[in-house]
Amino acid sequence: MRFYFRKFGLLLAILVLFTFFCVAGQEARQAQAQEATANEIPPMIDMSLPDKPIILKVAYDDPTLWPKSSNVPYPEHAYALFFKDYVERTSSGKIKVELFGGGSIGTYRQTLEMVQNGSLDINIGTGSLGSFFEPIQLITIPYVFLSDDVVEEFFDNSSFWAQLMDKMEKQTGFKYLSIGQNGWRHFTNNVREIRKPEDLKGLKFRVMESPVYVKLIESLGASAVPIAWNETYTALQTGVVDGHENGLAPIALGKIYEVQKYLTLDGHVWSEDIMVMNANKFNSLPIAAQQIIKQGAKLGAEADRVAERMVSNIVEYEIIAKHMQIYIPTADEIQRFRELAQPAVIEYLQGKLGKEVVDTFLLEVKKAEARTGWRR
Known part of the structure; x- marks a missing residue:
């Protein structure tokens, strides 16, 4: 009887070892497959754009005199100019950007409504977006931000902010593109x-x-x-x-x-200068156009941040x-x-x-x- 028990125990041990090595081998193969997939570089996106030019109309409140007749590069205007320059050059003129600064076509709230209903493509501004999407008011908690570098780190790298902006797009039809600054109050x-x-x-x-x-x-x-x-x-x-x-x-x-x-x-x-676009218009564009617009918005926001500091801390201070x-x-x-x-x-x-x-x-x-x- 003892012999059978010993034999059974030996068979059981062999079976356990066999199962262990099979599972370990399967896990190793899966890990290798995942590593190979992770190391694969996706193909380049299709960079072609339609022959018919894409027109983007952008509205904001700041004066538009710089650089022709003023030495003051107001932030929203700098934002819009850098966006226009990058988008038009990178698209070889297939995306045209028309600027409507100085509040020429309405107040900030009015132009936000125009972006929402599709009669305007893009808006840059501060103050009224919270009445369309209440969570934006979080950034107006007094004394919550310590310094400019904390502000930029939060908006550029916070997953919470990214998720909030995705939620805003679904609820309001505003596509978040980027954020600059309107200065400390x-x-x-x-x-x-x-x-x-x-x-x-x-x-x-x-x-x-x-x-x-x-x-x-x-x-x-x-x-x-x-x-x-x-x-x-x-x-x-x-x-x-x-x-x-x-x-x-x-x-x-x-x-x-x-x-x-x-x-x-x-x-x-x-306080923010935030750039939003009509989400339906953005999502209807070719991937190449979307990528150019997003990068142009990012560079525009960087120009806005620098311009605001120059204007507030030096030129007009x-x-x-x-x-x-x-x-x-x-x-x-x-x-x-x-x-x-x-x-x-x-x-x-x-x-x-x-x-x-x-x-x-x-x-x-x-x-x-x-x-x-x-x-x-």
Whole structure:
């Protein structure tokens, strides 16, 4: 009996070993096949374009005088010019780009509606996209971005942002192409210098027609009055409001320095210049055209970012500094503003978008900070 048990045990061991080597061999073959597939380089895309030119109409608000009659390359115009140059040259003129700057065919909201309904192809702008796709408001959480390098790392490399933009396309019909910057937003007023949150108490501030900006101002003890941009100068001049918040380029472009005395460079919100396209138009184009447009948009966004810094920090900063009393808060002072303003806006957005979405966004920003060396 013992002999049979020994024989059975030996057969069982041989069977286990045989099975092991068969499975191991199969796994090794699968791994080799996967490695071979991974090392295969896909064929080049078809670069041919139709003989009939593809026309792309692009709208934006910034002035179009540079470089012919102005030394100021306003960001959206630089964005559009670099996009046009790259797309037309790379396509050998088979894609034509027509630019409509200076708000010549409507307000930003109006031109977004035109992109959505297909009567306009592409739009570049800031401020109104959140009313079409509410999660965009996440980027207006006050003091959420630490610096320009964190901003660029987040928008260029965050999978969360990419997924959000895919969701926007499905829900709104806007195809996200790229994002530049409209500058950091600061406080101006005509009553007193703002060094700490308490200095805003009792003041009335013009804000964009956005609940997030209303929450921001109210969290600091001031009153928020939504007023259209084209009415802001007069509202400040006549005392309807005491101050407003904006980037340096709009402050210079709108000559706000003529009717405001104090400027605090707190950078409470980083604002975007975002390029979107009618998704149906984009998806109907040949793959080669789509690739050229995406790369042109990327280069345009890079030009926009550089232009905004040049305009805000050098060209027009000198003009503003001649007319306004400027204060630059310390890191500790900024932290006091952050501690008051952030929770109010975060709570509002959690109610609108859900806690998970807001928390994921905040975590992704922290990861971008780590990748750029701001966290250890």
